[in-house]
Amino acid sequence: MAEPKELPQFPEPYWRDNIDFPSFPKLEESIKADVGIVGGGIVGITAAYLLSKQNVKVALIDAGVILNGTTGHTTAKITAQHDIIYDEFIKHFGEDKTKLYFHAQMEAKAFIEKTIQELNIDCDFSEQDAVIYTNSDEYITQLENEKKAYDQLDIEGELTDSVSLQVPHKKALIMKNQAQFHPLKFLKVLAEESMKNGALIFENTTAIDVEYNKHPAIITREGHRIVCRYIIEASHFPFYDGQGFYPTRMYAERAYALAIKAKKKFPGGMYISAETPTRSLRSAMLDGEEVWIIVGEKHKTGQGKSTIEHYQALLDFAEEHLGIEEVLYRWSTQDLTTLDKLPYIGRVSEAEEAVFVATGFRKWGMSNGIVAAKILTDLISEKNSPYADLYTPSRFQADPSLRKFVRTNADVAKHLIKGKLEFTDNNIKALSADEATVTRINGKRTGVYKDKEDKYHAVDTTCTHMGCEVEWNSGERTWDCPCHGSRFSYTGEVMEGPAKRPLEQVDLEK
Incomplete structure (x- = not known):
């Protein structure tokens, strides 16, 4: 009998290993900037890059080190296939708004591809089909309805009885021409380019509040101020509420991830199960070897069984269906979900003209993070964004x-x-x-x-x-x-x- 595989003793995400990250100082004095950004993840760094290209003076701070929050604990799928969502969105928001959502995601993918080419970034980018699969009769009808939504929205997709993944399934819905990458390799270059353009980046600097005088200012825990014209809250959960009542309009869920070497070869594609407990799978490369990344087991933060049991459940799944040669990494992530499943991107509240927020991406922060950075950059630059009204935090749909x-x-x-x-x-x-x-x-x-x-x-x-x-x-x-x-x-x-x-x-x- 084979020896049972053990989990790594300490959690560490696959994404942060073997990358030489620059370190940044702590903010030790009050400063001025055109735009102050709080949060060094995909939204904050992409916004800093876009704004600094326009000669906007940017100061970015992070409570820890950059790219070690949610962005550093992702699955890193660049996809518009966000679970079974389009049939639901059409019913709640209508066809036009749902089509805008899809187009926003695909524009984010196009932006990543274009930026990779322009800056010659080596970040393991590859085109992949995205697949929702199910082995439950209960979800087959939902996948069939989702395919009808794809057709209504002109999304290139296919409903099939069989895919290459050797995990039990009865039906699968494929969304063509999606992608995956290594987000930290990508964003590291964007951070470096931002600094070349004059952006200032500070780590281990915690924002605790916003105050107003002539201009808004970010207040740090040490009492320093970043006085600026505009503020972007890209801190996952907004540190400043601005009477937007965000704690009452979102809930937090945790999910768990393993990176393993498996006996089976990855068949290509990116996969997620329709049923729960969720099983999300993709491949990645480590020192020239293929690894599997397996994510799932979501639950509300602070609730439910011992969290180590969720890791064990993923381990059991991988051993049963893939065969484990070695468990390389384990980590968890926290995602925020809004009441209607659309992220909140825009002014933190209707009364605030100078403070912007991006939050509530569910599990889909790679594409939505780029969408957020582009929307907020457009708003600050006084350009029209076709997506601003769709994502505005001031919306409140009764149903x-x-x-x-x-x-x-x-x-x-x-x-x-x-x-x-x-x-x-x-x-x-x-x-x-x-x-x-x-x-x-x-x-x-x-x-x-x-x-x-x-x-x-x-x-x-x-x-x-x-x-x-x-x-x-x-x-x-x-x-x-x-x-x-x-x-x-x-x-x-x-x-x-x-x-x-x-x-x-x-x-x-x-």
Whole structure:
């Protein structure tokens, strides 16, 4: 019998390995710029590149290091096939708006191709067909209806009973002429080109607020200001709400990924299952060898079973259907979904003329991130964008948004109350190394993690955003909020918003 394959001990995304990233300083003083950008992922870096080409003075900051957030934990498919979505969009938004959505995605793909050629970027770009497959009779009708939507929208596609992927399936819907790439290799060059054009980039610089005087200013945690004409919030979750009420209009989900060497050769294409738990598959290259990237197991952040079990489920799937030779990497990602599944791209609220936001890409940030950068660049440059009205954050569709608004916020209330009423009095002395528990210390709900060196790290589990109680994420060694998706390190530092302040540390000696 073959030895069971083990997961890597620590999460690390495939994308960041073997790339020589430049490092950037921390912002140590107040500065001025035409446009201040918060967030060093695909939206922020692409917007910096586009604006700097127009001789706009750009200052970009990131709370951590650039390209280490959601963009660094992606599947990196450049596709307009965003699950089974077009039949639904036609019903909710109409044919014209749905066609705009598709065209926006394909323009993003064309932009990536053109930029690769112009800058001679080696980023493993390849054309691939995108495929939704199902092995469930329940989803066959949905795929048939989606193919009708493709035909209505003039999308080149094919409904088939068989594809090359050797995973059980009864029906598959193919979208032709899509692509995949290595996003960090691509964006690294765009960051370098932006700096050549005069853009300033700062790392380990956290934005906490926006204030207005004559011009808007980004306020950092250290109290420095970036005074500018316009601000772009490209920080995944908006750090500044501007009365847009984003925590009530989006929910956070986590998904998990493995990169493996498999016994079977990848057949070409990019695949995603229609049914849940989701299985998304594509290939990539590592040191001249083919690897499989397998993603799935989504769930609301801070909710559900132990997160390490999701990795194990992907491992079991890969072993059963592909045969594993080696597990190379594991990582997870967090995606934000809006009430109507369309991203919010534009002015943060109707009252704000100078602050722009891009958020809520679901799992499809590669194409939507480029779309966002282009829309925001057009708005700042006072050019007409054919897509601005479609994505505007000020929209609120009664169907299906109103029902989802009620359901999403009822879920938040449930977890807020549940955390407050929960009684726990676990003994921290029973913890083994690399384990955590929730207990009560001096009457306070406290999270305690015991590290590899048997040192204890204790934090108040009350999320600093809106007071929900965080839960332990064993797969990532983080404290995650089930209400709005904030995530904290085991020492309490903010890893993902909307929270701005760290969890309060608890002294176990008292």
